[in-house]
Structures are given as structure tokens and as C-alpha cells.
Amino acid sequence: MSVSASSTTNVACVWGANGISGIGMIDTLIEQSYSEFSKIICISRRPMQINLTDDRIHFISIDVMEASVDDIVDELIKADGRTITHMFHYAYISKMDETEQDRVNKALLQKALDATAKIAGENVKCVSLQTGYKYYGVHKGPQHMAAQPFVEDAPRHEGVNFYYTQEDLIKEYAQKNKWNYTITRPNLIIGVSKGNFMNFAVSLAIYASVQKEKGEPLIFPGHELAWNIVLDHSSSLNNARFQLWAATNDHTANEIFNIHDGDKVQFRILWPKFEKYFGFAHHEQKFSENKMAPQLVLFEYMKQNRAIWDGVVQRHNLDQGSFDYATWMFSNFLLNVPYNTEGDLSKARKYGWTTTVDTADAYIQCFDRLKQMKVIP
Missing domain, CATH: 3.40.50.720 (NAD(P)-binding Rossmann-like Domain)
Incomplete structure (x- = not known):
């Protein structure tokens, strides 16, 4: 573009x-x-x-x-x-x-x-x-x-x-x-960085790598409501392309826009794609009868498994600071949102923005880049 x-x-x-x-x-x-x-x-x-x-x-x-x-x-x-x-x-x-x-x-x-x-x-x-x-x-x-x-x-x-x-x-x-x-x-932003506060894709990738190392399935850490709700994602590259487009066009001057990927995103749709990317067998999620009870508390779980991750870092010669680039509390919050979070894109569409992004593909591009950056194996 x-x-x-x-x-x-x-x-x-x-x-x-x-x-x-x-x-x-x-x-x-x-x-x-x-x-x-x-x-x-x-x-x-x-x-x-x-x-x-x-x-x-x-x-x-x-x-x-x-x-x-x-x-x-x-x-x-x-x-x-x-x-x-x-x-x-x-x-x-x-x-x-x-x-x-x-x-x-x-x-x-x-x-x-x-x-x-x-x-x-x-x-x-x-x-x-x-x-x-x-x-x-x-x-x-x-x-x-x-x-x-x-x-x-x-x-x-x-x-x-x-x-x-x-x-x-x-x-x-x-x-x-x-x-x-x-x-x-935008809403939940998917992209790469080192040490950014709201770094969900990095956190997810490190969690998946720990599960892989332990030989355990890719358990969805959140609860059943979060598994099923619609949660708008706003991939960083799509955001930036829209922002640049809007900032350089006179007809969008002095306007406010929602921006998200344009697809309906649910973790229950994304998760099998994450399993496939990281090489997991498909796991049937086992939620509690309490629909707001998480399967595991991510920030506590990752603290308990820090030594496992440190071993992965040593063996694969990864970036020593990688664990600290994750944001476990923020990620835990996102994985337990119990209500839909949807913004209307009609205004951006009306002004001429036609792009729709496949959010799963955006995650995979992030994971690929994290490998290149030696953040994950």
C-alpha cells in the first residue's frame, strides 16, 4: 500500500x-x-x-x-x-x-x-x-x-x-x-515488540512454548464465556496502514474512526489454529460448570513455570529478556473477558477503507517474526 x-x-x-x-x-x-x-x-x-x-x-x-x-x-x-x-x-x-x-x-x-x-x-x-x-x-x-x-x-x-x-x-x-x-x-492490538506493556501475542507464544516443552496440551487459560465471546482484534500493521491512509487524505481530516481487522474473532475459532501452528494435537477444552472459572490463572501458572522457560531459552539460545517482554496480568485479563467487545467499522468503510484482515494470519505472522527475533524457539 x-x-x-x-x-x-x-x-x-x-x-x-x-x-x-x-x-x-x-x-x-x-x-x-x-x-x-x-x-x-x-x-x-x-x-x-x-x-x-x-x-x-x-x-x-x-x-x-x-x-x-x-x-x-x-x-x-x-x-x-x-x-x-x-x-x-x-x-x-x-x-x-x-x-x-x-x-x-x-x-x-x-x-x-x-x-x-x-x-x-x-x-x-x-x-x-x-x-x-x-x-x-x-x-x-x-x-x-x-x-x-x-x-x-x-x-x-x-x-x-x-x-x-x-x-x-x-x-x-x-x-x-x-x-x-x-x-x-483500535481494540486488542496484535503485533511484536520487546517489553511493550500490552503484548498479548508474545505472551501467548511463550505460554505455548512452555506447554510444548512440558508435553502438555495447549489449554485455553480462560473461562468458557471468554472462549465464545466476540472480541475485536486490531492488528498493528492494519492499524498503521489505516492511520497513514487517514493522515494523508484530505477527506478524512479531523475525523475519528474505529479500526479493527473486520472479521468476527472468537478464541474458540483461533485456538485450533494456534494448536496447529505450534504443533499440538487438538485438545478438547474442559471448562468448569461455573462458566466464569478459568482453566488456569495465567500469571500464576507462568511464574510457577519460569524455570521451564529458562531451560528453553538456554537450549535454543533465545533472547534472555524474552520472559519479561510478556505481560501476564494483561493477558490473563484478555483471556477472561466475559462479554462481547465489538466496534462498528461503518464509518471507516464509508470513507473508503475496504481492507479486512484474517486475524489468525496476523497472529501467525507475529509468531514467525518472534522466531526470527529469537524470542521463541
Whole structure:
């Protein structure tokens, strides 16, 4: 896929470049010709975690929360940041307390916007913000959730939600600086990274490798309700391609879109495909009479089996930090969601986005890449 080329070449700036979504966007930008994007400025707290070879990439390792706006601008000057035309914001810090989460994630975005305005000003064509289904209250449960399928103009739930703060902030800055903006809301993001907080595919792959090593079946760790519900998946590459498409088309300017793979995803459909990929015999899942009782508690189970995994790492000469790239608590939550989580794609379709992704294939592409990265055997 390529974007529509403008009369002058574009320059992208990706904030949160080491996360699943940031890597997805860098991969997508690398697909573009030099005449469409001549430079890709990448910003993250840690040095670049994944080996990406493209001479357009300029990587800035800086702690945005600790740095001043002027410190960030100084780094952007070295990357010729005044030429930035498109900003993509994925930086995220997880906090258990909602008020604290709101504060830090507002600060992250505000510094990114202030630095962008200071160095690039009127050169900026579009700022793109990724939020997600938490906007619709999915983390709070059905009593707080918007009606399904979720639509972009759904009313906000009561109380604090950092996505509300961020979306309001991006609109304010776009208006003040005469920029266009796009906001996208994906759900469960499937992609690769090293140490990203919401890293479900990595966790799943490591769990499967442990089961394989133990000679045990690929037991679905969650409960029966989670096995059967529809759970929207938003593959990182598909998200990024949509976000780039939306950010470079005038007719999608200043709009908000749900984005997911477009297929109906249930774990009961995915799981046999995972069994096949990792070489397991098919296992008939044995759920409890209590439909909300998990078959195993993943974060406890993986802690108990850490030594098994360490043996796999040694024998296959894998990345020593691989276990720490997984997010067991988050994965345990996802495997036990008891209610459907579905967003309406009608708006994206109406504006011309026709792509549908096979989510199972997206997982398999991730697993293949994790093997190349020596994260799993």
C-alpha cells in the first residue's frame, strides 16, 4: 500500500516508537517510497529495540517525561525536525490509578505536541492520535459501557478517562496550530515488540512454548464465556496502514474512526489454529460448570513455570529478556473477558477503507517474526 504523494515529500515523526503500534507504523512507513516519505523520525525512551534497516530512520532515545520541551526540541533539531509533516502518537505509560494515568499520559502527549509545534509549526499537515476501546468503557464492565457495536460519537462514561483528555487535547492543538488531526480507536492490538506493556501475542507464544516443552496440551487459560465471546482484534500493521491512509487524505481530516481487522474473532475459532501452528494435537477444552472459572490463572501458572522457560531459552539460545517482554496480568485479563467487545467499522468503510484482515494470519505472522527475533524457539 502506498499513500498519495504530495508535491513535496513528507516527513513522519513516530512517538512511542518501540511499542507494538510504533513498530507497526515504522514498518508501514518503510513500505512507502522515498518520494512519499523521505525521513522517519522515531522517538522512544529506550534505544531502538528491533533491528530495522532503512536509511530514512533517525532514532531519538529520550525520556519524554523527564525531559523538558526544549530538551526534546534540541534532539529534533539534530534530526532536521523542522521538516516534520506528519506526527503519529503512540507513547503510553500504564498506571493503576486512573487519575495518575490521566496525568502522565496527558503530559506525554502535551510535550510531544509542544515540541512539534515549536520546531515544525506550520509545516505540520496532520497529527494522528491512537486511543482505543477504553473510550467506550470496556475496562469498566457492561454497566459503564457504551451500546454495542460501538460508534465513534457514543456518549462518554462518567469519571476520568485519559483517552478523553488526550482526544480533547489533540483537537485543541490542531485548531490552535491550524493542523489537521485524525483519531483512531483500535481494540486488542496484535503485533511484536520487546517489553511493550500490552503484548498479548508474545505472551501467548511463550505460554505455548512452555506447554510444548512440558508435553502438555495447549489449554485455553480462560473461562468458557471468554472462549465464545466476540472480541475485536486490531492488528498493528492494519492499524498503521489505516492511520497513514487517514493522515494523508484530505477527506478524512479531523475525523475519528474505529479500526479493527473486520472479521468476527472468537478464541474458540483461533485456538485450533494456534494448536496447529505450534504443533499440538487438538485438545478438547474442559471448562468448569461455573462458566466464569478459568482453566488456569495465567500469571500464576507462568511464574510457577519460569524455570521451564529458562531451560528453553538456554537450549535454543533465545533472547534472555524474552520472559519479561510478556505481560501476564494483561493477558490473563484478555483471556477472561466475559462479554462481547465489538466496534462498528461503518464509518471507516464509508470513507473508503475496504481492507479486512484474517486475524489468525496476523497472529501467525507475529509468531514467525518472534522466531526470527529469537524470542521463541
